[in-house]
Amino acid sequence: MFEDGNMRKLLKTFTLSFFFHQWDGVGPLPDCAEPPKGIQMLWHPSIVKPYLTLLSECSNPDTLEGAAGALQNLAAGSWKWSVYIRAAVRKEKGLPILVELLRIDNDRVVCAVATALRNMALDVRNKELIGMFSDSQSPSFSVKMLSYGMCVARPTCSNTCEQMPCVY
Template identity: 35%
Template sequence: RNMSSAGPEGRKKMRECDGLIDSLVYYIQGTIADHEPNDKATENCVCILHNLSYQLEIELPESYAQSIYMQRRNISSNDKTPGCFGTRSRKVKEKQQDTPLPEEKSNPRGVESLWHSTLIRIYLSLIAKSTRNYTQEASLGALQNLTAGSGPMPFAVARTVVQKANGLPSIRTMLHVSHPTVKKTAVSLLRNLSRNTSLQTDIGEQRL
């Protein structure tokens, strides 16, 4: 847990560690299935995954980055807007935000799991079911990390949270807890989600 917060090189080494991320996800899946979301080891696992998701978009290995951002580069080259400062139109900006991730793998391995919908749903399940503040904060924080930035990954994760996994009710509940750090992280996550213009109607309907 401490090693995963040691900086970019430490995160890189741990993401590349064969079987580590898969084992963490597998353990958490087991405790959720056994209705034990307050397990201390689960908290540790989620905190590690939270740390490994930090700045994931800009720290991705080149092989993943090329695949994920190919569509976005194509949009950028085809929709240039003239002007002294190269300002893009709102239409182009929204098109970039809605660029989807490549089709998800049915059995993700290693770093691929960090942005996969399976893990996103695990975080939302822990937010809803765990009463441990650190587990709640780490789950919210991981989603906050994954939805930060302006690339296709953050916006695809945001769509999964809001539209595919129906995560807003659980996040909304965290706005009313007494723990200030949990509440603050929930607010930051909602701020990230709301940057996606295609989700603003869904978020508004929740009456947060």
């Protein structure tokens, strides 16, 4: 039906169009008008930096919970903008900020941060970095993540806590 070269070209075109949202946080966003306009500003990766600034400089628990919750929601799922948000958080060095916030003595903040970290871990590179940053936090990291229903098993684990999302 197709010659070898045509099939490869068709497959390459399909692959590129299907996986166009695999942005690594470097360079311009694919299929995106810069700067964002209108409602697109709500989910554009440029919104990550102001949220991370709030998380690193603010001490108000309500603001911390809100900013972590916003990142949590923006990073959830497989929507192309969620993939971009997760890459932007990594690029802006937001993962250690989130891990550090697990030390706060406020359950609502810790819950929002733990869930944001779970969503960030949907990205394989983020998952590795969260594990690396959390090693310096152990055992408090493991205890807090488990208390919010998230598995913290190492990659060698067979995920014995199958009911829980796995961070590693």
